[in-house]
Amino acid sequence: MAEGTGGPGGGESLLFLTDEQLRKGIEAMFFAYRAFTADPDRILEGMDYGRAHHRAIHFIHRSPGTTVTNLLSVLGVTKQSLNRVLRRLIKDGLVESRVGRQDKRERHLVLTGKGAALERELSDAQRARMRAAYRAAGPAAVQGFRQVLEAMMDPQLRRQYQTLKEAGS
Amino acid sequence: MAEGTGGPGGGESLLFLTDEQLRKGIEAMFFAYRAFTADPDRILEGMDYGRAHHRAIHFIHRSPGTTVTNLLSVLGVTKQSLNRVLRRLIKDGLVESRVGRQDKRERHLVLTGKGAALERELSDAQRARMRAAYRAAGPAAVQGFRQVLEAMMDPQLRRQYQTLKEAGS
């Protein structure tokens, strides 16, 4: 690990860019993502919800009062797909859809108590795994982890991520 | 960026384990995985293959001559799901299925020239993205990236990943 010289110069130590290293990174993403979604999937199975419901709940919790169009662009699916999921969540009393005050065409989405409870259960599980991984890998590794993930995103995705990131805290 | 002291000590700075930090990690995984699969998805769309075909091709390339059962456990799907995909790939002449010599019940899977060509096209695209991300983040970040991903995996998944990892190079 004599890589301390990693300035923005360019080609000084490209060992870590071998196809072999890249392939390991690709496979690490594949297996890690499976683990990453495993806990919520387990909780949701049987209660007849899937990953799509989880994602909707996560981002509604994240940005309470968000509009359907907004959610659409964050999730990157069609409104028909999202609508099916939202209809179900609203019918089951997990999400409330409020007509906009300024623009009454818009629907502002918020979690109900019941919805927030499920969100907590799901994100507790996911955070527990993330916390364990962070602890095992250490602070420096965590920083690198996030740097690489951000660098992997397309500019448009990165912008959305950044916007969300700043909105927190 | 004053994190140079990240030794294997343990509990020295737990600031990075706030729910806020964990949530950022979770969302980074979500957006990055979307970007990660975007290039292969784009290539495959229209030629009527999907992510499932990509995964099969990747791991057959990775472990030429692997058996169906083996592939099943790496991919984590049912044999009916995998079979549908494999039948298609064999019919289209991308994969060859050879009866085992020692154990004639087994089928050994290998890519044909055509299959290898598609594999190259797909992995070139995926590697290019990974290379750009690695370059942007630097060697230290790459190490952290892989450490966190590995720590996130369940022991069983990690074992599979490790086995594959060693098999390379």
Add this chain to the structure above:
DNA sequence: CTTGGAAAGTCAACAAGGCTGACATAAACC
């Protein structure tokens, strides 16, 4: 005030890719 267009919702149809269950075959193993 009327009309164009944006935002939202709905219906219908379809496909990929997961899943379960049941069953068939061949080969290996005991």
Add this chain to the structure above:
DNA sequence: GGTTTATGTCAGCCTTGTTGACTTTCCAAG
């Protein structure tokens, strides 16, 4: 010979993605 293992296949189901067509609501520009 009976059991287990590896594979394949049929049928049917679900979730979650897609497109296309259409309606309703409502803001805003003409």
